[in-house]
Amino acid sequence: MESNISVRELKILEDAPKTKLRRTIDRVLSALPFVLAVDLILIYELLPNFKKYAANKIAYPVSNIYTVLLGAVAVALLIYFIVSLFSARAFEKLLFKAPLYCVIFLILGAYDFATLKTGILPLPYFPWVDRILMAIVEDRVILLDCIAHSLVLLFAGYFTGTIAGLATGIGAGWSPRVRYWVMPLMKLLGPIPSTTWISIILIIASSLFGGSVFMIALGVWYPVAMSAFNGVSNVDRSNFEVARTFGVKNVGLVFKVAIPAAMPSIFNGLTQGMSIACTALMVAEMLGVESGLGWYINWQRGWAEFAKMYAAVIIICLTFTAVNLVLTFIKKRALRWQA
Amino acid sequence: MGATVEINNLSKIFARQDTSGTLKALDNIDLSVREGEFLTLLGASGCGKSTLLRIIAGLEVPTVGDVKFNGEAIKGTDSSRGLVFQEHTLFPWLSVKGNIEFALKSTKQYAQKKGEVDDWISLAGLWEFKRNYPHQLSGGMRQRAALVRALSVSPKLLLLDEPLGALDSFTRMNLQDELLRLWQEQKNTMIMVTHDIDEAIYLSQRVVVMSPRPGRIAKIIDIPMSYPRNRASGDFEVLRAQILKLMNFAKEVQEEYTI
Ligand SMILES: Nc1ncnc2c1ncn2[C@@H]1O[C@H](COP(=O)(O)OP(=O)(O)OP(=O)(O)O)[C@@H](O)[C@H]1O
Ligand SMILES: [Mg+2]
Numbered sequence: 001m002e003s004n005i006s007v008r009e010l011k012i013l014e015d016a017p018k019t020k021l022r023r024t025i026d027r028v029l030s031a032l033p034f035v036l037a038v039d040l041i042l043i044y045e046l047l048p049n050f051k052k053y054a055a056n057k058i059a060y061p062v063s064n065i066y067t068v069l070l071g072a073v074a075v076a077l078l079i080y081f082i083v084s085l086f087s088a089r090a091f092e093k094l095l096f097k098a099p100l101y102c103v104i105f106l107i108l109g110a111y112d113f114a115t116l117k118t119g120i121l122p123l124p125y126f127p128w129v130d131r132i133l134m135a136i137v138e139d140r141v142i143l144l145d146c147i148a149h150s151l152v153l154l155f156a157g158y159f160t161g162t163i164a165g166l167a168t169g170i171g172a173g174w175s176p177r178v179r180y181w182v183m184p185l186m187k188l189l190g191p192i193p194s195t196t197w198i199s200i201i202l203i204i205a206s207s208l209f210g211g212s213v214f215m216i217a218l219g220v221w222y223p224v225a226m227s228a229f230n231g232v233s234n235v236d237r238s239n240f241e242v243a244r245t246f247g248v249k250n251v252g253l254v255f256k257v258a259i260p261a262a263m264p265s266i267f268n269g270l271t272q273g274m275s276i277a278c279t280a281l282m283v284a285e286m287l288g289v290e291s292g293l294g295w296y297i298n299w300q301r302g303w304a305e306f307a308k309m310y311a312a313v314i315i316i317c318l319t320f321t322a323v324n325l326v327l328t329f330i331k332k333r334a335l336r337w338q339a
Numbered sequence: 340m341g342a343t344v345e346i347n348n349l350s351k352i353f354a355r356q357d358t359s360g361t362l363k364a365l366d367n368i369d370l371s372v373r374e375g376e377f378l379t380l381l382g383a384s385g386c387g388k389s390t391l392l393r394i395i396a397g398l399e400v401p402t403v404g405d406v407k408f409n410g411e412a413i414k415g416t417d418s419s420r421g422l423v424f425q426e427h428t429l430f431p432w433l434s435v436k437g438n439i440e441f442a443l444k445s446t447k448q449y450a451q452k453k454g455e456v457d458d459w460i461s462l463a464g465l466w467e468f469k470r471n472y473p474h475q476l477s478g479g480m481r482q483r484a485a486l487v488r489a490l491s492v493s494p495k496l497l498l499l500d501e502p503l504g505a506l507d508s509f510t511r512m513n514l515q516d517e518l519l520r521l522w523q524e525q526k527n528t529m530i531m532v533t534h535d536i537d538e539a540i541y542l543s544q545r546v547v548v549m550s551p552r553p554g555r556i557a558k559i560i561d562i563p564m565s566y567p568r569n570r571a572s573g574d575f576e577v578l579r580a581q582i583l584k585l586m587n588f589a590k591e592v593q594e595e596y597t598i
Contacts, residue, residue: 238426238428239430241398241424242424242428243441243445244415245396245398245416245489246418246421246442246445246446247417247418247445247446256441256445260433261430261431263432337431337432337434337472338431338474339474
């Protein structure tokens with residue numbers, strides 16, 4: 001029966017009550033990320049820079065990009081804090097994240113202090129955050145282009161590999177005859193990291209793009225095929241029997257029963273495949289393909305542009321995180337039915 | 340629109356997993372089920388009731404003998420022979436509603452019957468849970484959902500393997516009446532396994548009492564009462580005593596075997 005107690009009230013009812021002191025500490029803690037973000041701005045803007053940097057503004061430029069970014073973060077945190085005063089749910093979430101945010105800000109502050117402010121960590125190996133941000137802004141057009149190229153290559157390979165993996169894995173899981181031919185292939189190719197093939201592909205592939213797609217696809221193929229195979233062969237037999245009593249046959253059993261039932265396992269393979277695809281993408285771009293984020297890093301390394309290399313690393317991190325977030329979201333939606 | 344079932348000289352032998360031997364689950368079963376009949380199977384655990392239903396459904400093949408459905412030998416499953424499994428086997432990846440829709444779509448009746456889906460859900464008392472997935476339901480709720488899923492496609496023959504086993508007696512009696520109503524409405528043939536003697540007498544026109552090891556038909560008892568039946572009537576009482584005695588006897592036979 002639908003209960004009229006909300007999830008939140010349920011938690012309050014069932015948890016031990018908090019003391020007054022504890023509640024005050026929690027409130028202060030939830031405000032701390034905002035305070036630290038403001039501190040960070042103050043350190044960056046007001047504390048004098050390392051003498052050598054301050055003396056030569058042309059060789060060591062500083063901008064207010066970092067201030068703007070931190071300002072935006074601080075405003076967001078302030079809004080979050082204000083909302084949390086009224087919404088218990090927001091408060092709980094903020095409280096949960098607060099220690100993590102605080103540590104991140106402390107590390108950023110320490111890094112700024114050690115680089116821009118004192119020069120303890122020297123250039124060119126340790127550019128300060130603003131310098132990296134400036135690199136991103138300066139090269140934004142080319143970076144966006146690199147992101148686009150990387151994503152195209154990544155997904156071309158990922159989808160090719162996924163489709164091949166699903167076809168072979170589901171086929172092998174379903175039909176003993178397909179299994180007979182596919183299994184040896186999987187056993188043989190499976191343990192070889194797909195990046196092993198790069199040198200061969202660089203030589204024989206008529207197009208570098210095509211070759212890289214093939215290499216990424218090969219890497220994705222194995223975990224997807226394996227997980228689809230395991231998923232399909234482990235489907236509870238009773239599911240097929242029920243479907244059969246409703247007249248479902250052969251191909252229908254594969255698509256209406258085997259595949260949906262194997263989805264949890266298949267998604268494990270898809271996640272694994274994505275991390276392999278990202279690795280293979282970087283290898284392909286660093287060794288052959290003349291575009292994309294991997295190529296950009298390599299290119300900047302040639303010029304010893306550390307700020308730009310770090311900039312690319314950050315962009316790569318953000319891009320792959322975004323891709324994985326999307327994948328996780330799809331997975332959660334598709335597997336809602338799981339306990 | 341009912342259907343007939345002819346079982347001739349049927350025996351089923353299973354290969355045993357534990358030893359390399361075999362096990363006789365059904366021995367020389369002869370039974371003919373009339374069109375539109377409501378038949379119940381009673382018998383101790385392990386006497387082959389589920390096996391018999393699975394053979395009629397086409398999920399299992401007879402070792403000896405044959406089973407005819409409407410005069411034709413049974414070959415594999417068909418949507419005209421529905422089966423409610425003993426373990427309420429809903430598809431875990433589909434909601435209650437999705438499970439019923441699966442049945443209707445698979446039997447190509449969805450276009451014509453999609454308006455009935457909600458009625459079936461209500462009949463099972465699962466209105467508030469229609470979007471829930473099986474793991475979010477209680478055992479009895481899953482059983483009711485599986486029952487209405489099988490009913491929704493109105494098969495000519497419905498095989499029910501302890502479909503009301505996990506329910507409290509009140510819900511159970513309610514659903515017994517619903518089953519009777521649907522049977523009278525759709526005029527299909529029902530073969531139902533139950534462990535409850537009262538349920539067998541209340542619902543069926545004939546009760547098949549089976550004895551175990553190997554599974555045999557001990558006796559077939561006619562229930563000549565008209566519907567709706569009164570559980571407190573004298574006739575009911577007499578039949579109950581008769582079947583109870585038969586089942587005890589069937590058990591004794593089994594014990595003699597085992598000693
Ligand atoms: N697939 C199988 N492989 C081997 N033995 C089986 C198989 N299915 C059933 N049996 C055996 O056949 C016999 C009859 O089983 P069945 O499930 O038909 O009994 P039942 O009358 O439905 O019992 P219950 O009332 O407990 O459900 C049992 O001894 C069982 O061990
Ligand atoms: Mg059984």
